[in-house]
Amino acid sequence: MIYAKNIDALAYRGIHPNLDLALAHITPEFLAGVGYERTELKGSDVYVTRFTYETVPEEESFFEAHKKYLDIHIMTDGFEGVEIAPPRELEEFDRVEANDFYAYRGPAHYRLTLSPGDFLVVFPNDAHRIKMQLDAPETVTKVVFKVRIIED
Numbered sequence: 001m002i003y004a005k006n007i008d009a010l011a012y013r014g015i016h017p018n019l020d021l022a023l024a025h026i027t028p029e030f031l032a033g034v035g036y037e038r039t040e041l042k043g044s045d046v047y048v049t050r051f052t053y054e055t056v057p058e059e060e061s062f063f064e065a066h067k068k069y070l071d072i073h074i075m076t077d078g079f080e081g082v083e084i085a086p087p088r089e090l091e092e093f094d095r096v097e098a099n100d101f102y103a104y105r106g107p108a109h110y111r112l113t114l115s116p117g118d119f120l121v122v123f124p125n126d127a128h129r130i131k132m133q134l135d136a137p138e139t140v141t142k143v144v145f146k147v148r149i150i151e152d
Contacts, residue, residue, distance in 0.1 A: 001084055002121035003112055006031075006074065009119060018046050019121075022072055022145040026119060031076060034143045045148040052141040055080050055133035063090055063104040063127035068150040070123045073130065075114045078140030081132035083108030087125055102127075114142070124150055 002012055009026035012019070021041055025031075025048070040047045055078070065087045073082070090106035104127050113134065114120055122128045 001110070001123065001126050002119075004119060006117050006119055012121070016147075016149045018042065018147045018149060019070065021046050022048070022147050025145075026072070026074060031074060031143050046145065048143060048145045050076075050141065050143050052077075052139065053131060055138050055140060056131055058129075058132055061129050061132050062093075063087070063106065063129045065102045065104065065122075065125055065127040066100045067102070067124050068100045068148055068152070070121055070126075070147050070149055071128070072119055072121050072145035072147065073114060073128075074119045074143045074145075075116050076141045076143060077116060078138050079116075079134055080114050080130065080138070080140050080142075081134055082112050082114050082120060083129040083132065084110040084112075084122065085127050085129075087127045090127055 006026050009023045013023055034048055034050045036050050038047050038049050085108050087104055090104035092102060092104050094103035
């Protein structure tokens with residue numbers, strides 16, 4: 001997991017070439033132009049989409065994890081709670097292997113607030129619970145990069 005400010009994104013280069021490509025696009029200009037349709041930067045290896053939704057109470061959320069992709073969550077408007085835990089310490093209740101999606105329930109190890117100007121990188125096997133309201137439901141908008149770092 002990496003939790004940092006957008007302006008520091010390039011400091012995390014060198015982990016994987018696909019991650020480097022995504023990090024280079026964490027700029028105000030690029031993020032402002034991301035739409036609600038998937039935009040591919042490198043085919044299905046690196047792509048990005050904008051999302052707008054209402055945050056929900058903790059009991060309505062769940063952890064998700066991936067095995068081939070990492071996610072980069074970049075808050076552009078609003079605030080949401082995020083929790084992180086190792087999947088091996090959670091109970092899996094759903095999976096869609098074709099979509100690299102694994103769903104879990106259980107206790108968090110870390111909790112953070114994703115705010116405008118922040119980004120969060122969750123690696124394969126970093127289970128993350130997103131969309132969590134802080135004090136009350138709130139409409140948030142964020143940009144999410146999907147970055148393949150494990151080949152089939």
